[in-house]
Amino acid sequence: MTEVNTVLLYCRSGFEKECAAEITTRCAEVGIYGYPQFENQQGYVLFRCHESDGAITAMRKLRFRSLIFARQWIACAPCLENLSSSDRISPIAILVAELPPTSELMVEVADTTEGRELHGFARKFSSALAQALRREGLMQPRKQRADWRLHVFVVDGRTLWVGVAALGNSSSWPMGVLRLKFPQQAPSRSTLKLDEAWHYFIPQRRRDELLRGGMSAVDLGAAPGGWTWQLVNQHMFVTAVDNGPMNEDLMESGQVEHRREDAFTFVPSKPVDWMVCDVVDKPARVTELMLSWALNGWCRNAIFNLKLPMKQRFDEVERCLGYLRAELDAADIDYRLQARHLYHDREEITCWLSLTPEG
Missing domain, CATH: 3.30.70.2810 (Alpha-Beta Plaits)
Known part of the structure; x- marks a missing residue:
């Protein structure tokens, strides 16, 4: 044989x-x-x-x-x-x-x-x-x-x-590899990362449930609006958090509120359906931010990127995700956590943290 x-x-x-x-x-x-x-x-x-x-x-x-x-x-x-x-x-x-x-x-x-x-x-x-x-x-x-x-x-x-x-x-x-076409109306090519993340992480049978029009969302580190564009395209209402300028056409949609604040100190007035985060910072710091949102119940689902260091990238991923799982387990929180080095990612991985009952 x-x-x-x-x-x-x-x-x-x-x-x-x-x-x-x-x-x-x-x-x-x-x-x-x-x-x-x-x-x-x-x-x-x-x-x-x-x-x-x-x-x-x-x-x-x-x-x-x-x-x-x-x-x-x-x-x-x-x-x-x-x-x-x-x-x-x-x-x-x-x-x-x-x-x-x-x-x-x-x-x-x-x-x-x-x-x-x-x-x-x-x-x-x-x-x-x-x-x-x-x-x-x-x-x-x-x-x-x-x-x-x-x-x-x-x-x-x-x-x-x-x-x-x-x-x-x-x-x-x-x-x-999932091949996606870049939408010309989007403010940046980073929009494809969130689009691919939804295709990869969310089962087709749950897309209508988890990506419904009228949902609320927060985009941390939003400018110029690549990920916000995807949220708006799903007919969600978005709070875009970034000290930088947002795309003017996106702001004219009437679905976006721009908050010129630090993504690491922003607190939503009430829980939202989605939080997305493409902030460029150390992966350990972004992991702490995601943990804070989960422990405080500020969102039901989160998609976030962890920017990887030049060396020991696998070890850093293991540390960050292991720490996040351990803290959520200790807090007795039901969750589902997946991670993927997407085709449209570069020196980063994309993660989905679901805090909804079905995960």
């Missing part, structure tokens, strides 16, 4: 170290041991499990959404190297025959300059490969749902990784 002992994880280029530290830590917590391999700026990490089926076991024991820095993960068979350009499909078919049944296929590349140059090849190869595998009975018909999705990760034209990801425990987006 082919060993499936390598977890391949996609990540933002430059965050391989954080992705590697995280998967190593999370796997060890559930008794899966191994070691990571990566090169800086390559856009992916390999985690080599000591057990022969360790990658499949990891997918069964870990929740993909517990990972912050991984955009996607795949349980892989041994790497295919030195492939002939005249027949790449036959070696893949041999591996697929020993993997769990699948009915979907994604052929993907790293989100790097080198990877993007392979997009055309990946797109064409995906169609040819899917047809060949279905013809040989190695992939189920499209309409027949399987528990796993087949992935082929293209390193270059002669080097491929073949593996699977559990449909209910992986990203459904190609390359693990």
Whole structure:
């Protein structure tokens, strides 16, 4: 039997170290041991499990959404190297025959300059490969749902990784990336971070409940209004807190009150449905601010960014989120906390803290 002992994880280029530290830590917590391999700026990490089926076991024991820095993960068979350009499909078919049944296929590349140059090849190869595998009975018909999705990760034209990801425990987006179009009316490109956060964190079944018109919101560190624009676009009434100027068109909406105050000392007159925060400050200080809002019951939901230091970024994330969870647990507060290094994030992660009964 082919060993499936390598977890391949996609990540933002430059965050391989954080992705590697995280998967190593999370796997060890559930008794899966191994070691990571990566090169800086390559856009992916390999985690080599000591057990022969360790990658499949990891997918069964870990929740993909517990990972912050991984955009996607795949349980892989041994790497295919030195492939002939005249027949790449036959070696893949041999591996697929020993993997769990699948009915979907994604052929993907790293989100790097080198990877993007392979997009055309990946797109064409995906169609040819899917047809060949279905013809040989190695992939189920499209309409027949399987528990796993087949992935082929293209390193270059002669080097491929073949593996699977559990449909209910992986990203459904190609390359693990949600592509959003920048709205030209928005005051800044940071607007895409909040838009992506809502798509990622809030289940579709709860969007109408949690993003209703007429809700109240506070935007801490609002200027010039990228995140406020998203709140207004959801027909919410917003208190924008920032000493800097807000976008004039946004202010003319009639849904925004601009308070020229410090985000760290502002107190709402009454609890609000949403608080969002994109303040540029030390992550520990922002964490304390979020804890204050939660302990005082000033909001029902919060989305906030933690700007990461240049070094020990994973350790800082662990400290901040661990501290926040410990303090909320000590206060006996029901909550749900998720975090993600979003596609539109840079040197930061985005978090959702829900204090509503269903979380």
